[in-house]
Structures are given as structure tokens and as C-alpha cells.
Amino acid sequence: MKHDILAIDIGGSKYMTGLLNEEGGIYAANRCACTPGSGEKVMAGIIAAARLLLEKNPDYRPDCIGVTIPGLADPKMGYWVEASFSGINNIPVAAILSKEFGIPVYIDNDAQACALAERLFGACRGVGDFLYLTVSNGIGGAIFAKDSLYYGAFGNAGELGHITVVENGRPCKCGKSGCLEMYAAGPGIVRNYMELGGCGTTEKREVDAKYIAGLAAKEDPLAVETFKLEGYYLGKAIAGACNLINPRYVIIGGGVSLAFAVYEKYLLENIRRFIYRSANKELKIMPSAFGYNGGLLGAAAVAVCGRCKKFGWGTF
Numbered sequence: 632m633k634h635d636i637l638a639i640d641i642g643g644s645k646y647m648t649g650l651l652n653e654e655g656g657i658y659a660a661n662r663c664a665c666t667p668g669s670g671e672k673v674m675a676g677i678i679a680a681a682r683l684l685l686e687k688n689p690d691y692r693p694d695c696i697g698v699t700i701p702g703l704a705d706p707k708m709g710y711w712v713e714a715s716f717s718g719i720n721n722i723p724v725a726a727i728l729s730k731e732f733g734i735p736v737y738i739d740n741d742a743q744a745c746a747l748a749e750r751l752f753g754a755c756r757g758v759g760d761f762l763y764l765t766v767s768n769g770i771g772g773a774i775f776a777k778d779s780l781y782y783g784a785f786g787n788a789g790e791l792g793h794i795t796v797v798e799n800g801r802p803c804k805c806g807k808s809g810c811l812e813m814y815a816a817g818p819g820i821v822r823n824y825m826e827l828g829g830c831g832t833t834e835k836r837e838v839d840a841k842y843i844a845g846l847a848a849k850e851d852p853l854a855v856e857t858f859k860l861e862g863y864y865l866g867k868a869i870a871g872a873c874n875l876i877n878p879r880y881v882i883i884g885g886g887v888s889l890a891f892a893v894y895e896k897y898l899l900e901n902i903r904r905f906i907y908r909s910a911n912k913e914l915k916i917m918p919s920a921f922g923y924n925g926g927l928l929g930a931a932a933v934a935v936c937g938r939c940k941k942f943g944w945g946t947f
Contacts, residue, residue: 636934637685637693637732639677640741640926641665643701643714643768646673647923648681650691651931655752659688660927670711670722678731695734697934698724699741699926701769703787706739706937718804737937742771742789743780744929745884745919750775751932753920755880762878764791764869765925767885770812774876792816794868815864817887824857844890858890862897869898870905873914884919891918 633652640647642665649660663680665673685691702714709725725736739747746763749755759778765771770792774781781788792812793805800809801822813819817840824843825831831838846854869881883891899916906914919925935941 634695634938635691635693636931637681637696637734638927638930638934639681639696639698639728640930641673641677641699641701641711642741642926646677646680647927648677648684649924649927649930650684650688650693651927653931653935655748655928655931657924657927658691659684660924662923670719673719674722674724674727678728681732693734695934695938696728696732696736697744697930697932697937698728698736698738699744699930699933700724700738701741701771704738704740704743705786706737706743706933707786709736709738711738735938737933739929739933740771740773740789741765741926741929742773743782744933745921745925746773746775746780746882746929747932747936748921748925748928749882749884749919751935752928754882754917758879760876760878761880761882762869762872762876763789763882763884764865765885766816766865766883766887768817770816770885772872775878776876791868791872794871796864796867811864811868815861815868815887820857820861820887823860824853827853827856829853829857840887841890844887844893847890847893858894859897861887862894862899863901865894866898866901867905869916870902873902873911874907877910879913879915881914881916882919883916884921884925886923888918889922 636651638649638651647662650658700711703712711722711724713720728736742765755761761775763773772789772791793810795809796811797809801813802808803810803813820840843854847858
């Protein structure tokens, strides 16, 4: 029986809605800017965007919804627990969407969801042990171990973005300081660039990580130094995680993964510097091939796995 999925990817600065099949094929999708506001306001915008997508594609009738949540999620109860960057917390996403659309809803943290997508549709098909890292406006992670997502004792395993990489460093909204997210996520990259002497604006646009990556590709000295730092911070955190969990692959997704070629050399240098090499000889590190569609595919994977309880999804 054919199953279509309404996929919703909630990000820090945007959300995407899409219609997908169980194999990860995308029929239609749209992308909307996410303006700062309450969780209720964000949910209202998402519902409006999803309804518009369904109206424009009447031939597709999804029988379930998959959602990726930035920050902490409770897949079992269907709650968006907390997003430290926005202050949104305790939103019953699954209940709201199920009531609105009349079909089952499955949610998970965005990194956990994207790890599921890599296992179902991507580079990790047939791979039971890997680490997934998403680097965008924030940083999240997910651990696949023995062919199942590892959630930890309290359901929040994989928060690599809150590993301390700088002692007494920049304050983070999670409540501590020096977090990887504050140095290696998109806003952190911009701040690193400005602290090195770069300008935060140009005549045509506000500077962002994508713009700085473009400069680095053209060998602009400040931009190159900025992405050397990116390789250092990410490499330090990834090496520590690999020393602990010993994965076969590390997959890097999110918007910053699109600039992987710019910082790959520095990333690998620092992973070799900090990792226990003899214990991780066959480790492979690569960017996700999904690009900006990774979150939508993650949402679809959450729905597929939620419906059939595949790969231990949703168990604690």
C-alpha cells in the first residue's frame, strides 16, 4: 500500500513543508522564513504553510505527518521541549498537528531525524554505528549504535553543540559558556570572522556563514582563518565523541555542511590531532548528500520509523 507523508522541518531561521513518499522521494516542498515569536505563532505559520502545500497538490493525500524539532524533543509524548536559541518550550506539537489535520503525527529532534534519514535513504544504509552532526544556526548530534538510535537515560543524547570547546568562552543560552554551538554554528562563524577583523555587513547584504565560505573559497585571508577555526572547533568535538562511541562513519549535515570543501582539510587535521588514532583507524567522515533537503527527509524518516517502530525509534 502506498503511503504519502507530510513532512515538516522546523529550523532556527526557516521551516520547510513537503510531500514525500516512504522511499524519500520529494513530490513538492516549500520553504518559509521563520520570524521570531512564541511557539504558538511559529505553529500557526507552519499550519498555514502546510495547508497551502496540500491545497496546491490535491492528488497527494498524506496519511501521517513527520516533524523535526530544533533543540530538545520528547518523541514519546510529542512535545517540543526546548529550543535554547529561541526560548520556545513545552509545545505539544504532535497534538496540535494531529487535531488540525486528523492524521497521526510523529516528531523527533532534528539531528536524530536526519540520522534516521541517513540510515534509511543516505550514506549509512547498511551501517549500524555512526555519528550524525548537524551544523546550521545551531549544532545538534545523534548517535546510531548497534543499528538503533541511542537516546540516553533521559532522551537527550547527542547534544554535541553543548560540548565545551573554549573554557570561560562565549555565554550560551543553554546556561553555560564556551559551547561548540557558540563558535562553530552559523552565527558563531560570523562572530569569529568579525573578531578576526572582518566586516559584518557589505553594501549589498548582511554577512553570513555562506558569504564567508564563498570568500574562503576565493582564498580571502580572513575567511580562510575563520574556517581554520571551524575545522579546529568541530574537529575537537568530533574527535572527543569518536573516542567515546567509536563509530564507523561521521556524517555532517545542515547548511554549513554545504561548505565542507572549504574546511575539510582543517577538520581532518584537528580530528587526527585529538582522536585516539589506533582505536579509530577506519573512521570515515563525509558531508551529507541531502543538502537543504536533509530536514525534510529526516521528517519523512521519523514518520516511517514511528509507524513501524523501525531501528528502535522512540524507545528509551
